[in-house]
Amino acid sequence: MKALNGGRLMAHVILLMAALLTLFPFFWMVSVSLMTAEDMALFPPPLTPVHPTLEHYQALFDELAMGRYLFNSTLIAVGVTMSSLFINSMAGYAFAKLHFWGRDSLFRLLLAMMVIPSQAAMLPLFLMIKQLGLINTYAGIIIPGMSSIFGIFLIRQYLKSVPDSLLDAARIDGAGEFRIYWSLILPLSKPVLVSLAVFTFMGSWNDFMWPLIILTQEDRFTLPVALANLMGEHVQDPQLMMAGAVLTILPVVLLFLLLQRYYLEGLVAGGVKD
Amino acid sequence: MILVRRPSAAFWLVFPAMLLIGVFFVLPIVASLLLSFTDFDLYALARWDHLRLIGLENYRHLLNDPLFFRALTNTFYFVALGAPLSVSASLLTALLINQRMVRGQGFFRTVFFLPVVTTLVAVAVVWRYLYHPRSGLLNYVLSLLGIEPIDWLGDPDWAMPSLIIMAVWKNFGFNMVNFIAGLKSIPRRLYEAAEVDGAGAFEQFRSITLPLLAPTFVFVGIVTLIGYFQLFAEPYVMTQGGPSGRTLSIALLMFEEGFRWWNLGYAAAISFVLFLIILSGTFIQMLVRRR
Structure with missing residues (x-):
């Protein structure tokens, strides 16, 4: 004992x-x-x-454009999150509950593609974004992030457990698939949508390499890009840099602490082993 | 079950996602391979008709580029040391937390997971100051123990280990959560039966916990490998690839070649090699699992 x-x-x-x-x-x-x-x-x-x-926080806003960076980061993260919620849940619903030609092979293909590193796509993607005239725009970051295989997968796994009888009942009442998606599936998926929202928001907020490539002017910088840039000029000013790091991290830490139940559940669900 | 299907509904639900993934992910991957067969550079960026197909010339160049071999060696060093360290730390903390007698399991889980959700660039900034040779707190603690100061990020032999220490701190919580989920899925009665048979704690770990965690290990292994091979922000913010190229990673080299010198054809070849390395790493792990 x-x-x-x-x-x-x-x-x-x-x-x-x-x-x-x-x-x-x-x-x-x-x-x-x-x-x-x-x-x-x-x-x-x-x-x-x-x-x-608090002078260093003051300096970040007064002498440097911290407010601007906060705004840029928020706008991009919210834009990516909102669109990814709709687009991935639509696809996730179809993959989970509707029958269409090639569904299962398409889904297997998507799963296999999850191991492809995003860095492998960046050079041609940059050229595409340049052709579209979207260099140094919010859209250049938001549009490629609007859908994700992980997001589709997460929603599909969740909706698999919804009984078909529920959907059939709605179909008997004459509801179309879009109607079912909008007024039945979306409310039902609330927990998994919160998981996906937290994941997407944090992923976008913390993203560094792609914004670093696409954003060329300081007034468009997101927080991580701005912070890396400031490190060059203000490396001799630890207090200022630390204050910048605090402001960059604070929103995601708060989000995680408030919604960690959803976040960790989503993480484990996303890692479901065959 | 009533099968009233409107084939167009499913199509329109899936279409936006597939279009986006196809155009902004699949197409660039394929294009990346094609780009690597060209001499796409600054001139081609200005006028596309300067573009020439040069076959495997970029890959031949890669084989003779000492910088590429430096990046390859550095990245493998980072993965070979960092990934096992990170997975061990995750497994250890998961095992400790998952013990029935431990109080405050949720608290520990939250604390260990916290670095995972934070912004890599921001914590790299913080660690750069922690590692500072004169004013850094780490060397101050070492001096209290009577250890000579270490030039963490400035010493060519210490720079990569310093990045590894930070990377392990940053993400061991991610795998820990997966291990905890794996451990929770092991039926308790197996341990009870083993206890009746007189198996000790270590014997139980070896013959029950480890084999039943195998699927978790594969998942964790693959995810960690993919993540660690893409090493970029740590050296970008903390060392810029130095000192004397000892923290230059494949992704950082690709970024420098592609977006600093605008050798996009050459950079595409680099990114394609990285892609192949990650793919074969994943494949090997899946094969090992089949055994």
């Missing part, structure tokens, strides 16, 4: 230490972002600000 208690204590100690280590970079990021220049000059470095200040 004693050994068991020892093991129990051990497991908790290890987990707590790992949790502290995991959280430390976040704690330090917030802490430094609130420090004054004098705090930074102290040795040994203080863990928490001695004279907490």
Whole structure:
């Protein structure tokens, strides 16, 4: 019994230490972002600000275009999320519940394509976006992100469990498939739509390489692109950079903490092994 | 069941998604292969009729490009060290959290998952300061232990391990959640039966947990491999591929060639090789699973 208690204590100690280590970079990021220049000059470095200040956040908005970047990131992430919700749920419904020629082979093909890295498509995609005149536009980022195989897969898996009798009842009442999709499937799929929304929003918010390629002017930069760009000029100003990192991370962290049930459920459902 | 089908309904529901995926994903993948057979560069970008088909010339060039071999070596180093480390950390934390006696399972799961949802560029910025040779906190902690400061990102031998440490911290939570789901799906009675037979904790782990986690391992392995091979933002933000090219990854080289020097044909060849590497990695893991 004693050994068991020892093991129990051990497991908790290890987990707590790992949790502290995991959280430390976040704690330090917030802490430094609130420090004054004098705090930074102290040795040994203080863990928490001695004279907490918001001046660096102020500077981000007043001297740099932080508000603009926040706006750009939000607009793009919301645009991608809204369109992907509709387009993927339509396709997901059809793949789950309607019979059409080639459905299963098409779906298998889509699944197989999930292992293709997006980087393999970027060069020709850039040329296409350029031909369409969409370089340095929001559309150049939103349009290629409007549908995703993962999204279709997620919705399909969820809708598979909806009984056919429910849909047949609606069909007997004379409802068409679009009507069924709109007034039956969409309300039914609410939990999985929330999962997909959180996934898509975060994916778009955190995306770096594609916006870096497409956005050429500073007034269109998303937060990650702006942050990487600022790192070049302001590397000597840790407090400012940390404040920028806090503002970039904060929305996704809050979203995750509020909706983590949906997020983690979606993650595990998306990983369903055959 | 009443089979009143309107064939057009299904078509119109699927069509928008298939059109988008076809035009903005499948088509570029195919075009990427074609692009890699051309000498598409800055001149071709200005006027398409400067474009020439050069067959396998880009690939021949790749074989003689020391920079490409540097990127290849670096990326394999990152994957070979980072992926097993990340999967081990995930499995270890999942096993610890999943024990029935552990309190606050939800709390630990949330904490360990937090880095996964955060923006890579932002945490790379934070870690760059943590790694700073003079003012960085990491070296301060080492100095308390009497260890000489390490030039984490500036020392050619330390730069890649530093990126690996950060990458493992950033994403072990992702696989942990998958492992927890896998562990939860193992019926408890198997362990109870083993206990009756007198099997110890390690024996139970070896003969029940590991074999029944096999599907999770394949999924986790494939996802991790795909993710780790695409290494880009970490070196872009933290080291710019340096010092002396020791953190230059395949994706970073592709980006530099394609979007800095506008050698799009050559960059397409690089991206296609990366694609083939990831594809064969996935394939090998699936074969291993069949066994």
